[in-house]
Structure formats: structure tokens, C-alpha cells
Amino acid sequence: MPLYFIEDELWFPPVEEAMEDGLLAIGGDLSTDRLLLAYRSGIFPWFNDDELPMWWCPDPRFVLFPGEVKVSKSMKQVMRNGGFELRVNTAFAQVIIACQQTPREGQPGTWITEEVKRAYIRLHELGYAHSAEAWKDGTLVGGLYGIRLGKVFFGESMFSKVSNASKYAFISYAALLQSEGVELIDCQVHTEHLETLGAKMIPRESFIKQVDRLYH
Secondary structure, eight states: OOOEEEOSSOOOOOGGGOOTTSEEEEEOOOOHHHHHHHHHTTOEEOOOTTSOOEEEOOSSEEEEOGGGOOOOHHHHHHHHHSOOEEEESSSHHHHHHHHHHSOBTTBSSOSOOHHHHHHHHHHHHTTSEEEEEEEETTEEEEEEEEEEETTEEEEEEEEESSTTHHHHHHHHHHHHHHHTTOOEEEEESOOHHHHTTTOEEEOHHHHHHHHHHHHO
């Protein structure tokens, strides 16, 4: 497959043209219009600080259906008695900064560059990017952020400063999203953490069809 290079024009190649690892295109920018076009097309940005923007659409795609969230017995106990409180969109900038600063196993740095941070804060101000936050004793201890378009939530990153905080935020927010009509949570690429919560792989073709149906 060819690797596409994007300059100033606002477009993406067909997702079927992605390389085996899911990389579809390089270049462009993180403007609001380009990011929204990407998510509507099932594409997400992921690149290091010293690289041009890289755009991905892997096959298969890692997703979670809100009604299929798995909650272990021990986690149910945490949900009831862990002392956490869910808040939504009260500390978006703090959440993305915490995700930026959280060390990741096997990753020497972070893909959440200053440019990425500014772009998603801008999306939050416009009502597209949202944060789900776990608070304990008045302190932000975990959470996640992502993009919501129609009945799809595109998860981007999460963090946890105390045990089970990110799980609490994710489980609680998935239930809230389901109550608001969201039918699909995009988890992008596989993690064991989300697999234990019920996320699974589906074919890219199926994912794109569902995004198209649920966005409109």
C-alpha cells in the first residue's frame, strides 16, 4: 500500500489504503476541522514530538460496546466503597496534562505533545472533547479524555494516580454514555487493561460502518 502525504488540503485517503500496521497518512496539521474530519472517518492521530502528524486506522479495531462492560467482583466493591466521585468536564486541562505526564511501559516519552494538548483543549472549548474524572477527597486522582461525535465516544488517553481510579472513571463514564445513547466506544489499539473491562477487536470495515451510522 502507498503511504500518503498530506499537505494543506483537508482530506484523508480511503481507510482501506492503510498500511498493515494501520498507518494511513503523514502530514497535515491538528486544526479543529482536520481532527473532526479524522474522527468522523474513523482515523486518529498518533505521533512523537519530533515527527510530522501521523494518521492511523488499524484493522482490526479495538472497541467497547457500553452495554458489555465487565466489572469484576473486586471492582464492584471499589465502585461502591472506594470513595471515588465521578465528575465530567470539570478539569479537562488537568486530565490531559496528567495523561501527558504519566509514564507508559515501553514508551520513552509521550505522544501528547504541547501541540496536541492545545488542539484538544480547543476541541474541549468547542464542546467536542470531554473528560471523565475520578476525584477522591477533593483531589483529581484519575480519569480519561476523548472526542464525542453523535453516538460514538473516541477514547484518547487515561491516567491513574491511585489504584483503580482510571477503572472507576472508565466504568462510570461508560454507564453514563450508555444512558445518553452512546453505542460505541473506540479504544483504538489493544491494551490488556481495557480488554479486562470488555473491549474487543472488530473488523475495520464493521467499525467504519458503525461510526458512519452512529455519527449521522
